Amino acid sequence: MFINYRDSRPIYEQIKELFKQQILSGIIKKDEKLPSVRDVATELAINPNTIQRAYRDLETEGYIYSVAGKGSFAEDSTMLRSQMQKDVIAEIKKNLHKLKNLGIQKENCMDIVKEIFEE
Amino acid sequence: MFINYRDSRPIYEQIKELFKQQILSGIIKKDEKLPSVRDVATELAINPNTIQRAYRDLETEGYIYSVAGKGSFAEDSTMLRSQMQKDVIAEIKKNLHKLKNLGIQKENCMDIVKEIFEE
Amino acid sequence: MFINYRDSRPIYEQIKELFKQQILSGIIKKDEKLPSVRDVATELAINPNTIQRAYRDLETEGYIYSVAGKGSFAEDSTMLRSQMQKDVIAEIKKNLHKLKNLGIQKENCMDIVKEIFEE
Amino acid sequence: MFINYRDSRPIYEQIKELFKQQILSGIIKKDEKLPSVRDVATELAINPNTIQRAYRDLETEGYIYSVAGKGSFAEDSTMLRSQMQKDVIAEIKKNLHKLKNLGIQKENCMDIVKEIFEE
DNA sequence: GTGGTCTAGACCACG
DNA sequence: GTGGTCTAGACCACC
Numbered sequence: 001m002f003i004n005y006r007d008s009r010p011i012y013e014q015i016k017e018l019f020k021q022q023i024l025s026g027i028i029k030k031d032e033k034l035p036s037v038r039d040v041a042t043e044l045a046i047n048p049n050t051i052q053r054a055y056r057d058l059e060t061e062g063y064i065y066s067v068a069g070k071g072s073f074a075e076d077s078t079m080l081r082s083q084m085q086k087d088v089i090a091e092i093k094k095n096l097h098k099l100k101n102l103g104i105q106k107e108n109c110m111d112i113v114k115e116i117f118e119e
Numbered sequence: 120m121f122i123n124y125r126d127s128r129p130i131y132e133q134i135k136e137l138f139k140q141q142i143l144s145g146i147i148k149k150d151e152k153l154p155s156v157r158d159v160a161t162e163l164a165i166n167p168n169t170i171q172r173a174y175r176d177l178e179t180e181g182y183i184y185s186v187a188g189k190g191s192f193a194e195d196s197t198m199l200r201s202q203m204q205k206d207v208i209a210e211i212k213k214n215l216h217k218l219k220n221l222g223i224q225k226e227n228c229m230d231i232v233k234e235i236f237e238e
Numbered sequence: 239m240f241i242n243y244r245d246s247r248p249i250y251e252q253i254k255e256l257f258k259q260q261i262l263s264g265i266i267k268k269d270e271k272l273p274s275v276r277d278v279a280t281e282l283a284i285n286p287n288t289i290q291r292a293y294r295d296l297e298t299e300g301y302i303y304s305v306a307g308k309g310s311f312a313e314d315s316t317m318l319r320s321q322m323q324k325d326v327i328a329e330i331k332k333n334l335h336k337l338k339n340l341g342i343q344k345e346n347c348m349d350i351v352k353e354i355f356e357e
Numbered sequence: 358m359f360i361n362y363r364d365s366r367p368i369y370e371q372i373k374e375l376f377k378q379q380i381l382s383g384i385i386k387k388d389e390k391l392p393s394v395r396d397v398a399t400e401l402a403i404n405p406n407t408i409q410r411a412y413r414d415l416e417t418e419g420y421i422y423s424v425a426g427k428g429s430f431a432e433d434s435t436m437l438r439s440q441m442q443k444d445v446i447a448e449i450k451k452n453l454h455k456l457k458n459l460g461i462q463k464e465n466c467m468d469i470v471k472e473i474f475e476e
Numbered sequence: 477g478t479g480g481t482c483t484a485g486a487c488c489a490c491g
Numbered sequence: 492g493t494g495g496t497c498t499a500g501a502c503c504a505c506c
Contacts (some may be wrong), residue, residue: 069505426490
């Protein structure tokens with residue numbers, strides 16, 4: 001796990017994204033325990049409050065559930081995954097429109113897709 | 120021109136985007152004068168410092184050039200366009216990676232491209 | 239019996255409520271023995287300390303009485319029932335105040351009462 | 358404004374409720390500015406972080422929107438109000454069912470409603 | 477040991 | 492002056 005201090009995004013956002021990826025991609029499975037707030041804090045050399053903030057956000061966003069005294073655990077990600085897909089696809093469509101307006105051809109866009117999926 | 124105070128982005132970013140769009144799309148042509156800082160400020164009922172900040176950024180990003188005592192003018196947008204293309208393509212690649220991680224197939228992404236370019 | 243780990247309430251509160259319901263509704267009768275702390279703990283796969291805590295609370299709240307070396311037994315529920323009524327009525331009054339502040343009319347509240355008691 | 362330190366609920370929850378009431382009841386109108394984080398903190402003799410937590414929660418729950426450098430402002434409460442009504446009514450129904458099971462008569466419940474709305 | 481709340485005090489970007 | 496982020500360190504309830 002890495003934190004990029006040059007990244008303009010706040011640290012807790014970076015941490016949130018790390019865990020979101022791991023949950024959505026199945027690296028952390030349903031009901032699997034996440035590392036404790038304190039463990040992540042010491043590993044990343046970051047204040048526990050910042051990790052806590054990330055975990056709390058992940059809970060309100062539905063990615064994890066926390067049990068005081070036991071730990072934090074991954075939620076079932078199937079619902080989240082489909083929602084995430086919709087969001088990302090909407091984002092891509094917006095950018096494809098931009099490219100279209102900038103005069104890029106369909107073939108060039110196809111090539112970009114191929115490039116990503118064949119690497 | 121509209122400013123959305125509920126938008127999480129700072130006001131000067133919103134103003135920058137407004138002018139970027141107009142320059143890239145040709146609404147404001149090469150060497151055409153932009154409205155003065157004061158005019159924009161009064162029209163949008165916004166602090167002139169904020170407009171100034173937007174113009175300063177647009178200048179360092181190469182969208183406009185300023186002539187002391189005369190005003191700000193649009194740069195040639197052809198160069199900017201290719202830069203913009205690179206940025207948007209980078210953005211799309213990031214999102215394609217996300218979709219790949221979420222288990223979306225190459226064919227589905229191809230379909231999205233087709234959908235946009237054939238509408 | 240079920241424990242919901244996602245429930246924000248602590249586990250011992252959930253266990254307390256389970257037994258309160260059974261005592262007030264008569265499923266566990268006056269002077270009937272409750273299952274032992276150890277049995278509940280093994281059945282629910284929960285730390286015996288937690289069950290102990292629940293039983294201790296139930297005793298101080300007057301729902302059960304414990305006899306050293308024999309076990310825990312249900313109290314007479316008639317007294318408890320009137321206490322329970324008071325608590326629930328207080329809760330309803332709080333919520334009626336909220337509805338009043340939200341602009342709901344007395345008639346609408348009357349209808350809600352009718353709906354419940356005539357179904 | 359008052360904070361009850363004996364209340365088991367965290368301070369930020371109490372503060373959230375104070376502002377929710379004022380927004381839902383119309384005391385704070387749409388787009389009206391809330392007192393600044395620091396002002397509330399000094400008035401209640403509470404750490405600014407705690408107020409900030411309350412304001413941030415209110416924003417994610419849709420009660421206010423915050424503009425960095427300008428302040429926090431009330432959202433349009435009409436949507437929130439109808440949602441709130443549904444929640445409170447559901448809560449009352451749950452409690453009415455409890456009373457019904459405890460043997461309370463419909464007339465007694467009617468009297469409670471009258472009591473609240475005629476005081 | 478776990479998550480959760482709170483304080484005190486600092487710094488930043490924005491307007 | 493405003494909201495927002497972060498640190499350091501404390502305390503609590505729960506398990």
